[in-house]
Amino acid sequence: MIYFDNAATTYPKPQSVIKAVEAALFDYGANPGRSGHKLSLKTSDAVYEAREKCAELFGASAENTAFTLNCTAALNFAIKGVCKALGGCGIVTTDLEHNSVIRPIYSLSKERIAEYVIAKSKGSDDELFESICSLCDAKTGIVVMTAGCNVDGRITPVKRVAEFCRSKNICLIVDMAQAAGVVDLKLTDGINIICAPGHKGLYGPMGTGIIATDGKYEIKPIIEGGTGSMSLDIRQPDFMPDSLESGTINTPSVIALSAAVTFVRSRGLERIYSHENALCELFINGVSKNKRVKVYRSEGLSYLPVVSFTIDGVTPSEAARHFSDNGFYLRSGFHCNFLAHRKLGTADRGTVRFAPSVFNTREDVLKFCRFINKNYSFKKF
């Protein structure tokens, strides 16, 4: 089996992460932040260590870093929480966004809390940047954008947008679903809130997400409940991370996320990007002579290690099923991002997505290219 579905979740996980989950279930079995006995306090310390490591990765303080169920939850907290704290506002986003960005925004607009506009990413980074800036006006309170599109992997000019947002006093929320663990973006780059999953490029277990804030903008909680603090007060705590961490967190996975971040940092983000990007280049080159394969990339743009492609004469889902039957695991379809597919012109059938990880080798990719070229070189009608 060769797994190329790492943009959905990385697999396999590092041995250190697997061992950390087991150790967490054995050694940190009490509820953190709830009790005063030694096992609970020990678990709290382990969670704090994970919090510190994640915070450091995104240039945040541990106190301003909360764990969520996944990146979608983090984005919902950020988008709805800031918008509600601002008393409603205009939101600018892009046509590269995942449904976990556009759906919360749409939901706010249906409630008449927000109005939104979508910047076009057609063309260069300069054009995307200009498009975002030109849509911001006096009503704009938030810009939400991905650091890299989950469909075609396009990297966006986040740092330039951050500079612009700072000058206009606009809150910038960045979706790092695909970029975390691959691209080094931090709050110190001028971003106000970073949302990331723990289970993709950070190699942690599923059921983990991170929201890191610079504290400049209030994030009103959208879920209230027990936090282990202010227990006699009917109101939800207004301080991080408690304000966003109601109920027991996914403690074993969060503790394992600590090991995962250590794994990523020991490999180095640049090395990881370089390795995975080289595999993408190898794949693109490997199928470049095959006239039936169309790769969705443009000259002059930067990409995350994600490649969307289609094969003429076969639907993406049929192709992915055929790949799966032969031991190659890739995701096909719309990747929960209809905006990007509309832009790419693939909204009718979607694409197949090739997404390698640090554990994939050149041989894996060459084997896959050989399979495609052998089975899909001539059109079958």
Added chain:
Amino acid sequence: MKYFIILKNATAASGAVKLLRRKGFRVQQGRISDKNGCRFGIYTDNDTEKICSILKTYNFCCISVKRIGERR
């Protein structure tokens, strides 16, 4: 330990203990319940004013200090 310094939450308590131990203080994380609900913080025998002053420089807010006597 003689004193309990109340901090904002469990996260702050873990962070404060880690910081203070690194600086050579003998402290222990803990949790108490009082009329304001459940509170996380640190037990210590050391000079609480000095500790709170150090914590303040690292953005940890000491909410209050309780004298707990020789309970340990």
